[in-house]
Amino acid sequence: xxxxxxxxxxxxxxxxxxxxxxxxxxxxxxxxxxxxxxxxxxxxxxxxxxxxxxxxxxxxxxxxxxxxxxxxxxxxxxxxxxxxxxxxxxxxxxxxxxxxxxxxxxxxxxxxxxxxxxxxxxxxxxxxxxxxxxxxxxxxxxxxxxxxxxxxxxxxxxxxxxxxxxxxxxxxxxxxxxxxxxxxxxxxxxxxxxxxxxxxxxxxxxxxxxxxxxxxxxxxxxxxxxxxxxxxxxxxxxxxxxxxxxxxxxxxxxxx
Amino acid sequence: xxxxxxxxxxxxxxxxxxxxxxxxxxxxxxxxxxxxxxxxxxxxxxxxxxxxxxxxxxxxxxxxxxxxxxxxxxxxxxxxxxxxxxxxxxxxxxxxxxxxxxxxxxxxxxxxxxxxxxxxxxxxxxxxxxxxxxxxxxxxxxxxxxxxxxxxxxxxxxxxxxxxxxxxxxxxxxxxxxxxxxxxxxxxxxxxxxxxxxxxxxxxxxxxxxxxxxxxxxxxxxxxxxxxxxxxxxxxxxxxxxxxxxxx
Numbered sequence: 001x002x003x004x005x006x007x008x009x010x011x012x013x014x015x016x017x018x019x020x021x022x023x024x025x026x027x028x029x030x031x032x033x034x035x036x037x038x039x040x041x042x043x044x045x046x047x048x049x050x051x052x053x054x055x056x057x058x059x060x061x062x063x064x065x066x067x068x069x070x071x072x073x074x075x076x077x078x079x080x081x082x083x084x085x086x087x088x089x090x091x092x093x094x095x096x097x098x099x100x101x102x103x104x105x106x107x108x109x110x111x112x113x114x115x116x117x118x119x120x121x122x123x124x125x126x127x128x129x130x131x132x133x134x135x136x137x138x139x140x141x142x143x144x145x146x147x148x149x150x151x152x153x154x155x156x157x158x159x160x161x162x163x164x165x166x167x168x169x170x171x172x173x174x175x176x177x178x179x180x181x182x183x184x185x186x187x188x189x190x191x192x193x194x195x196x197x198x199x200x201x202x203x204x205x206x207x208x209x210x211x212x213x214x215x216x217x218x219x220x221x222x223x224x225x226x227x228x229x230x231x232x233x234x235x236x237x238x239x240x241x242x243x244x245x246x247x248x249x250x251x252x253x254x255x256x
Numbered sequence: 257x258x259x260x261x262x263x264x265x266x267x268x269x270x271x272x273x274x275x276x277x278x279x280x281x282x283x284x285x286x287x288x289x290x291x292x293x294x295x296x297x298x299x300x301x302x303x304x305x306x307x308x309x310x311x312x313x314x315x316x317x318x319x320x321x322x323x324x325x326x327x328x329x330x331x332x333x334x335x336x337x338x339x340x341x342x343x344x345x346x347x348x349x350x351x352x353x354x355x356x357x358x359x360x361x362x363x364x365x366x367x368x369x370x371x372x373x374x375x376x377x378x379x380x381x382x383x384x385x386x387x388x389x390x391x392x393x394x395x396x397x398x399x400x401x402x403x404x405x406x407x408x409x410x411x412x413x414x415x416x417x418x419x420x421x422x423x424x425x426x427x428x429x430x431x432x433x434x435x436x437x438x439x440x441x442x443x444x445x446x447x448x449x450x451x452x453x454x455x456x457x458x459x460x461x462x463x464x465x466x467x468x469x470x471x472x473x474x475x476x477x478x479x480x481x482x483x484x485x486x487x488x489x490x491x492x493x494x495x496x497x498x499x500x501x502x503x504x
Contacts, residue, residue: 091426126344129306134358135333137326 009255025220026213027038029147032139037148042141046149050212051112051156057106060186062161065098066090066168073169074177084176087184088191090169091162095200099162101248104154104207108240112215113145119219128220143220147212154208155201162200199255206251207244214240257282257446258303258414263312265298274470275312280484284441285447286459290467291492296450297341299467303448304336305329337407337415337445341422343399345406347390351378352387355406362410373430377405381435397428398416401435409440417449421456429453433460439480454493458482466492468501 037043052068119142122128131138166188173179218236222228258280265273272295279284280303290297301307302314305321311400314321315487316332324332347353351488355374359365365373400420407415420436421429433453437460440447448499451457458478463476466489474481474489484490492500 009363121347125342125347126340127346128344130338130340130344131303132306133304133333133338133416134332134362135336136358137330137359 002162009048010146016163021221022217025143025217026078026147026209029139029143029213029216032137033144033148036137036140038140038145043148043152044075044146046145047152049114050107050146051150051153054110054157054163055160057110058103059158059164061102061106062099062164063168065102065161066094066165066170067172069093069165070169070172071178074173074179083173083179084183085187085191086173086179087186087188090173091166091188091192092174094162094165094169095196095201097248097252098204099158099165100154100200100207101244103157103161103204104211104244105241105248107150107154107207108215108237108244111150112211112240113233113237114214115212115228116219116222116233118217119143120222120232121123121231123220123222124229126224129232143216144210146216147209150208151205152208153164153218154204156209158200158204203248203251203254206247210247214243257317258448259313260485261315262315262331263309265295265302265307265309268368269350269469271465273302273309276467278444278465278472278475280448281463282446283444284462285436285449285460286463286465287451287461288465289451289454289457289492292452292488294467295470297388297418300448300450302319304333304338304416307473334410335413337412339400339403339407339415339417339420339481341418343391343403345399347391347463348388348390351383351394351402354402355390355409358406358410370417373409374405375407378402379441380408381405382431383392397432397439400424400432404432404435404439411443412428412445413500414446414448417447417451419450419452420428421451421453433457436460455482468492 008074037115070086073086074083077083077085077089119128124212128142131141170184174181174184211214215236218232218239219229222232257464260276260278262275262277263273264271264275288299290296298307302309303316304313305324309322312322317335319332321329321332332419345351346357349357349393352374355377356370359370359373378386381404383398383401383405386394386398386402391402404420417436424432433456436447436449447460449457458481461478463475464474464478464481466481466486467473468488474484474486476484480490482493484493488500491501
């Protein structure tokens with residue numbers, strides 16, 4: 001019995017300490033962004049890496065998501081004889097929910113894992129220590145530009161995801177299944193409000209913070225050797241993805 | 257110059273530094289020797305605040321760095337240069353960018369001035385025409401020399417060398433030792449070298465300290481250490497299998 005309580009205590013302490021360390025990590029990164037953001041080129045590079053280099057995968061997933069929404073939406077709406085609403089169904093699902101979430105999950109898999117691996121390798125090869133010995137702040141070079149880069153890149157990717165997805169839904173709904181083209185866009189324009197776009201924007205910005213935060217943190221505190229880095233990378237991707245979904249639920253319930 | 261007082265450090269249940277005290281004389285080359293895994297690198301990292309002791313004090317030029325905040329610590333670190341075991345070059349930057357990095361970040365020199373300084377530093381360590389190479393294209397010895405050039409560039413008052421010659425062939429090893437000695441006589445910095453290279457290290461150092469079981473068990477000039485009657489020091493220097501140091 002005592003063993004169980006001791007273990008429970010140890011786990012609780014570990015979790016609380018880890019959460020505290022994570023919170024301090026992101027607060028410090030934000031402080032560095034405000035105090036000394038460094039050269040803009042570092043941020044541009046991250047926007048390019050996180051954003052531009054994710055374009056292909058975003059296009060692909062967005063097109064197929066939109067297309068499947070077109071199919072499923074048509075199937076469901078046809079039961080009520082309201083195929084004409086397909087445009088608003090596709091657009092609202094994408095703009096409010098699927099655009100921000102799926103683009104965030106794609107970025108986590110493509111760029112987040114790379115961020116953790118890069119920082120982790122810098123950690124185990126003492127490159128982070130080397131920065132410290134030069135009296136330079138590692139966060140300024142390794143963490144803050146990535147957080148800023150993700151903040152800029154995620155909403156842009158999300159917007160592209162939405163547009164491509166809506167076009168995918170159009171291809172399937174209008175061109176393949178014969179929904180009226182005018183109805184598709186008219187219903188969309190009628191039902192999508194500014195607050196829907198705003199909620200998608202807020203979501204993708206906050207997902208940008210979550211992804212860069214978790215992935216940088218896991219890399220910065222990676223364990224020893226190649227195994228430590230690979231474990232950190234896996235943990236980062238799993239944790240960031242789960243957090244994105246959990247945070248999405250909370251945001252949706254607040255902003256609905 | 258650098259003084260450690262009763263420093264303790266453990267990793268989990270393993271005690272690495274056990275109430276260790278040592279004073280590094282200013283302007284001299286001090287070598288820290290001792291068996292592998294005894295915490296020599298850990299000792300070095302305490303001197304520059306990369307590791308915090310569990311207990312005890314670390315003074316750099318009279319200032320206790322264990323109680324300093326990040327900003328103050330950075331001010332003290334400005335006086336340091338460090339050469340890491342694996343050189344710790346930035347792997348996504350070329351040799352030129354690696355050496356230029358501290359200058360670009362910490363000074364307001366023009367591009368031309370930086371280029372001249374970098375080339376001068378690289379030539380000083382005997383490297384030419386490697387500007388555009390990346391660290392993974394360099395041999396171990398070349399990496400260490402680039403690391404040395406980077407460490408020397410801002411004219412630090414104290415330089416820490418973490419096994420500068422481990423894993424190198426005897427000729428390069430000697431060349432690097434000579435380079436450290438020459439640079440030291442030219443700039444007169446305080447140097448702490450962690451090394452296994454016995455007896456070569458005695459030729460370049462002014463003082464030698466022996467680390468064993470978390471403490472400095474003996475410190476003196478190379479001659480004194482070589483004449484030491486301490487059984488651990490004697491065994492370590494002679495490389496004998498017989499004695500108090502046990503190997504698994």
